[in-house]
Amino acid sequence: MKNTETAHTTRQTLTRPALYTDYYELAMAQGYFLAGRHEETAVFDYFFRSNPFEGGYVIFAGLSDLVEILSDFRFHDDEIRYLEEEGFHPEFLDYLRDFELNLTIHAVREGEVVFPLEPVVRVEGNLVETQLLETLLLNILNFESLIATKAARLKYAAGERVVLDFGLRRAQGLGGIQASKAAVIGGVDGTSNVYAAHRHGLSASGTMAHSWIQSFDSELEAFRKFAELYPKNAVLLVDTYDTLESGLPNAIKVAEEMEERDEQLKGIRLDSGDLAYFARKSRQMLDNAGLEYVKIAASNQLDERLVKSLISQNAPIDLFGVGTRLVTGQDSPALDGVYKLSQINDEPKLKISENIEKVTLPGRKKICRYLYDDGSFYGDGIVMESEENPETIYHPYFPGRHSKIAKYQKEELLHTVIKNGASLHELPSVEECAKYANQRLGQLNPEHKRFENPHIYKVGISKELMQLRDQLTDNYKRKNQ
Known part of the structure; x- marks a missing residue:
């Protein structure tokens, strides 16, 4: 040619x-x-x-x-x-x-x-x-x-809520590059895949892993340092130890400290357990603290049917991070x-x-x-x-x-x-x-x-x-x- x-x-x-x-x-x-x-x-x-x-x-x-x-x-x-x-x-x-x-x-x-x-x-x-x-x-x-078809189904289920591709670590080798590109064509709003984002001009984003929190002496210290380093884009993962007894209270405390610096916590992420239940409880706790602007993200083995189910349960989730079941085309x-x-x-x-x-x-x-x-x-x-x-x-x-x-x-x-x-x-x-x-x-x-x-x-x-x-x-x- x-x-x-x-x-x-x-x-x-x-x-x-x-x-x-x-x-x-x-x-x-x-x-x-x-x-x-x-x-x-x-x-x-x-x-x-x-x-x-x-x-x-x-x-x-x-x-x-x-x-x-x-x-x-x-x-x-x-x-x-x-x-x-x-x-x-x-x-x-x-x-x-x-x-x-x-x-x-x-x-x-x-x-x-x-x-x-x-x-x-x-x-x-x-x-x-x-x-x-x-x-x-x-x-x-x-x-x-x-x-691309799987992504379109996910976005259809999510409606106006944000859907991100989190699947690179579970993709079939270098097929993850094509998967992230195809997922965006199908409708997802961005990807955690930096290589594909650079190569294809996509929007790259991500939060943190549990290892960040585990590497510090306390969860609160880990949250504070992350918010200090990323004041405009801090999303805190709240389920490393205990979502409602530890993760959410510490995230709220950091959010209140950020407000004193004229900053805002962007969001929290749920990655385990009953996502609908934890999302409702998290929203309630955040709102009671005057943090209505803090978004809730959810991940953990999501697909279009689970996303649809969460929405039908009125789960107050603003962003879905979808990994394995997107980039591998399950089922x-x-x-x-x-x-x-x-x-x-x-x-x-x-x-x-x-x-x-x-x-x-x-x-x-x-x-x-x-x-x-x-x-x-x-x-x-x-x-x-x-x-x-x-x-x-x-x-x-x-x-x-x-x-x-x-x-x-x-x-x-x-x-x-x-x-x-x-x-x-x-x-x-x-x-x-x-x-x-x-x-x-x-x-x-x-x-x-x-x-x-x-x-x-x-x-x-x-x-x-x-x-x-x-x-x-x-x-x-x-x-x-």
């Missing part, structure tokens, strides 16, 4: 990505080359089959990282030597020495709200380059979209995104399966989103790229279910982000992606965002696409009878 300058070159987290792949991708690429098929053109679609977390949508994330990483996609001399030791053919290795990506990628915007079966990324190029891209693309987009550890061939040269292709849900959609396609007059989403259509205004979309598996869409406003969601190997646009900042995700979630009706039995969003296919799929399926069956 041709190198292109962007305003965000410091964000890249993976260099020398050519070997960031599964072995069979290289084996197939070599097979295409040795068979003389490496210049044949191919089209691949990236999509997922089901929403994670038993939810109603996915926030698409990871595109900017993918585009940036691809700018350095080439095989270095030591990598060629390694592949030689692995037994790859000398002629194929000569081909890889001068290899450059010259592909074209169409994708929805980062931060877009998307749904199962939709080809949210379409990759076009020769057989070798489109095949070599598979693992890298899936690795980045599946993970970041998963975490859906992976998004089931796949990368499937849909065309070779000008011939549409599909995968046949006894399970109709695994029969893929052939050819070059695009996504049309249909909107009500107020701008909210009605449904999406997967249609052939050449189609302009289909009047009806059909359920992908039950064509008797169909919807007339001619009366609705229409948006086309796929945009060209890389053309012939070169990035066409400056990569959006994480802040821009987060704002877009928030806007689009605002256009998604509430019944699709609820946690219990979310309403299934309408995704249909055009009649032309349905007929092409059925025709190819019938042709295959006739040839193999």
Whole structure:
């Protein structure tokens, strides 16, 4: 791929990505080359089959990282030597020495709200380059979209309350960098991850650990010193010894001392026990001391359902610090995104399966989103790229279910982000992606965002696409009878 300058070159987290792949991708690429098929053109679609977390949508994330990483996609001399030791053919290795990506990628915007079966990324190029891209693309987009979706659910549960990512220590290695970025795209307000904050221009924040308090002779001394050092941003962790008998009284005492210096304690943090109970008791004690301005933060194995429960109990918590269950995507550890061939040269292709849900959609396609007059989403259509205004979309598996869409406003969601190997646009900042995700979630009706039995969003296919799929399926069956 041709190198292109962007305003965000410091964000890249993976260099020398050519070997960031599964072995069979290289084996197939070599097979295409040795068979003389490496210049044949191919089209691949990236999509997922089901929403994670038993939810109603996915926030698409990871595109900017993918585009940036691809700018350095080439095989270095030591990598060629390694592949030689692995037994790859000398002629194929000569081909890889001068290899450059010259592909074209169409994708929805980062931060877009998307749904199962939709080809949210379409990759076009020769057989070798489109095949070599598979693992890298899936690795980045599946993970970041998963975490962005989890974050969106957390922020939806929290409403106007602040949500922070505290998850780096529990993340899967360096995936914590991508997780923090994706979490902000999904809606969290900041992160404790300083590396990701620096690299991606995020808001970094944090409080203290129990070890700070334990290192002093007394809890009160620890609080006083912290408030002295950080008078504008002091948040005191009050559960090291006894939350209500020790932590809160000492925090109140320090807050009163700060007022004498014309300073204000910013907040207290609860990290154990019954958070709703301790939050109410803490609020009562703080208010009785005239400290209504002191905020209450809570952490400790939070997720969107627990946050929702705390709020339903009227727990007076102003900030939620979410760690493990955000950055690991509990309870859906992976998004089931796949990368499937849909065309070779000008011939549409599909995968046949006894399970109709695994029969893929052939050819070059695009996504049309249909909107009500107020701008909210009605449904999406997967249609052939050449189609302009289909009047009806059909359920992908039950064509008797169909919807007339001619009366609705229409948006086309796929945009060209890389053309012939070169990035066409400056990569959006994480802040821009987060704002877009928030806007689009605002256009998604509430019944699709609820946690219990979310309403299934309408995704249909055009009649032309349905007929092409059925025709190819019938042709295959006739040839193999």
